[in-house]
Amino acid sequence: MLSSCAELSGALLTTARSRRSGRDERGERGIPEASVARLPIYLRALTALSERNVVTASSEDLAGAAGVNSAKLRKDLSYLGTYGTRGVGYDVNYLRYQIAREIGLTQDWSVVIVGIGNLGHALANYAGFVSRGFRVAALFDSDPRRVGERVGDLQISGLGDLGAIVKSSSVSIGVIATPASAAQDVCDRLVEAGVSSILNFAPAVLSVPGHVDVRKVDLSIELQILAYHEQRKANGLGELQVGAV
Amino acid sequence: MLSSCAELSGALLTTARSRRSGRDERGERGIPEASVARLPIYLRALTALSERNVVTASSEDLAGAAGVNSAKLRKDLSYLGTYGTRGVGYDVNYLRYQIAREIGLTQDWSVVIVGIGNLGHALANYAGFVSRGFRVAALFDSDPRRVGERVGDLQISGLGDLGAIVKSSSVSIGVIATPASAAQDVCDRLVEAGVSSILNFAPAVLSVPGHVDVRKVDLSIELQILAYHEQRKANGLGELQVGAV
DNA sequence: CATTGTGAAGTGATTCACAGCA
DNA sequence: TGCTGTGAATCACTTCACAATG
Numbered sequence: 001m002l003s004s005c006a007e008l009s010g011a012l013l014t015t016a017r018s019r020r021s022g023r024d025e026r027g028e029r030g031i032p033e034a035s036v037a038r039l040p041i042y043l044r045a046l047t048a049l050s051e052r053n054v055v056t057a058s059s060e061d062l063a064g065a066a067g068v069n070s071a072k073l074r075k076d077l078s079y080l081g082t083y084g085t086r087g088v089g090y091d092v093n094y095l096r097y098q099i100a101r102e103i104g105l106t107q108d109w110s111v112v113i114v115g116i117g118n119l120g121h122a123l124a125n126y127a128g129f130v131s132r133g134f135r136v137a138a139l140f141d142s143d144p145r146r147v148g149e150r151v152g153d154l155q156i157s158g159l160g161d162l163g164a165i166v167k168s169s170s171v172s173i174g175v176i177a178t179p180a181s182a183a184q185d186v187c188d189r190l191v192e193a194g195v196s197s198i199l200n201f202a203p204a205v206l207s208v209p210g211h212v213d214v215r216k217v218d219l220s221i222e223l224q225i226l227a228y229h230e231q232r233k234a235n236g237l238g239e240l241q242v243g244a245v
Numbered sequence: 246m247l248s249s250c251a252e253l254s255g256a257l258l259t260t261a262r263s264r265r266s267g268r269d270e271r272g273e274r275g276i277p278e279a280s281v282a283r284l285p286i287y288l289r290a291l292t293a294l295s296e297r298n299v300v301t302a303s304s305e306d307l308a309g310a311a312g313v314n315s316a317k318l319r320k321d322l323s324y325l326g327t328y329g330t331r332g333v334g335y336d337v338n339y340l341r342y343q344i345a346r347e348i349g350l351t352q353d354w355s356v357v358i359v360g361i362g363n364l365g366h367a368l369a370n371y372a373g374f375v376s377r378g379f380r381v382a383a384l385f386d387s388d389p390r391r392v393g394e395r396v397g398d399l400q401i402s403g404l405g406d407l408g409a410i411v412k413s414s415s416v417s418i419g420v421i422a423t424p425a426s427a428a429q430d431v432c433d434r435l436v437e438a439g440v441s442s443i444l445n446f447a448p449a450v451l452s453v454p455g456h457v458d459v460r461k462v463d464l465s466i467e468l469q470i471l472a473y474h475e476q477r478k479a480n481g482l483g484e485l486q487v488g489a490v
Numbered sequence: 491c492a493t494t495g496t497g498a499a500g501t502g503a504t505t506c507a508c509a510g511c512a
Numbered sequence: 513t514g515c516t517g518t519g520a521a522t523c524a525c526t527t528c529a530c531a532a533t534g
Contacts, residue, residue: 034503034504037466037470040470041450043469067451071504071507072503075518085516086517087514088512088514102473103472103473103476104476105472109472109475118371119367119371121363122362122363126465129465131465132465133472172475196475196478197472198471199467199471205286205290205311206312213471213474213475217462218285218373219374221282221285222462223374223377224348224350224377225281225460226443226444227379228281228349229442229458230349232275233456278525279525303493305493315493316527316529317526317527319493320495320496320527322495323495323496330533330534331494331495331532331534332494332533332534333492333494334492
């Protein structure tokens with residue numbers, strides 16, 4: 001995917017920088033966080049359309065493919081600039097490039113993964129990373145028996161090497177897939193080494209300095225949220241029959 | 246964890262049903278979605294405190310452990326009922342039980358996992374599910390060569406058996422860990438079999454009937470969101486130097 | 491008297507609805 | 513004519529700030 005974006009980038013670079021990036025007179029506001037979180041979804045939808053050789057899509061089409069309503073999609077896109085054509089819709093490849101650029105996917109990002117258990121393995125082999133401009137630069141595990149083991153075309157390193165490798169490969173994103181008990185220590189080491197974005201799969205709250213971004217994915221939390229709704233459905237959607245006051 | 250909740254449940258069952266479940270005169274409103282999403286985090290924090298034999302915690306303590314501010318925590322808890330003591334704080338085990346009950350973790354939930362690739366394997370072995378009241382009832386894969394293979398103490402079944410197994414084990418939650426191309430078909434089969442909550446790891450938008458809940462986790466989307474912020478940091482937090490208008 | 495529980499105020503996100511434009 | 517881009521209205525969530533209270 002990145003490759004086709006790269007092709008586009010030559011053709012479009014003239015307009016690429018002449019954005020106004022939505023927003024008010026202060027002239028520098030970012031995109032609302034909720035919109036940012038949806039841009040990758042739009043990108044995915046556009047990529048799928050592009051692969052089916054669709055040239056143009058209306059906000060309605062795109063919104064359908066992304067699973068949102070069209071007003072929200074148009075509002076989100078309006079923060080990036082004016083990339084549509086009234087009466088027509090959006091040029092799929094053009095918009096795709098604009099979004100990729102906005103997210104920062106026209107450059108490659110190096111990530112390291114720490115904690116190569118079941119999940120770490122799965123992440124290391126996850127094709128979705130590499131296809132979207134992320135390069136797994138190194139894998140780490142604290143268990144000395146695992147160090148040296150091959151996973152895909154990488155070899156697991158010991159935590160002691162983390163600082164050096166992060167610096168030499170200019171890694172800016174770290175993925176934590178350790179048990180909860182190790183997560184804060186690993187996080188501290190990553191931050192110390194210069195990583196400034198962290199994706200945390202460990203079920204633990206991390207504290208980091210203000211300049212570091214953390215996002216978390218907790219698999220069991222997602223299931224618990226589903227369980228809550230499941231329970232409500234089973235209860236007849238209210239608590240009408242639960243009784244008492 | 247569930248086992249200790251189960252112990253508690255005998256002692257506390259008298260109060261268990263006498264809730265008012267927050268909220269206004271219509272007397273039946275659910276808890277705001279944003280609050281629901283945090284309840285599992287509070288539960289985790291309470292479990293950690295409980296394991297350290299902490300008996301009582303203030304909203305400030307708890308909020309710290311959960312990584313939110315105390316006003317938000319108190320507001321969230323207020324939707325569940327009045328479980329604190331002014332001037333004192335919250336009884337850790339009591340509150341833990343109340344939240345577990347609200348989420349629905351005082352009962353066990355059966356889940357099936359479809360798509361036993363790298364990620365499916367990791368999920369099948371994930372200790373966090375079982376420790377939080379989720380039982381993996383069966384694993385499915387469409388690849389006939391994989392059917393019969395053991396993963397943990399389960400054997401992979403073919404998709405053809407999905408309907409029967411979902412019904413016989415009263416499974417209400419399905420986890421999709423297939424490639425995107427298979428996801429909608431698997432989803433349809435799950436819904437057809439009677440599953441009413443789905444956790445989707447495939448990078449695809451699923452359409453489901455209204456009574457079915459879907460939550461999604463997309464690993465590469467999380468990285469892309471981090472990349473966006475990373476790019477902004479690299480740009481000096483605005484677009485001041487990007488130039489042009 | 492420390493801490494909860496909660497109205498009220500503030501902030502942010504979504505949806506509406508239509509003017510503006512190709 | 514059809515569809516985008518966007519103010520204005522609405523809805524949801526967060527934070528403030530303090531009265532109520534064990």
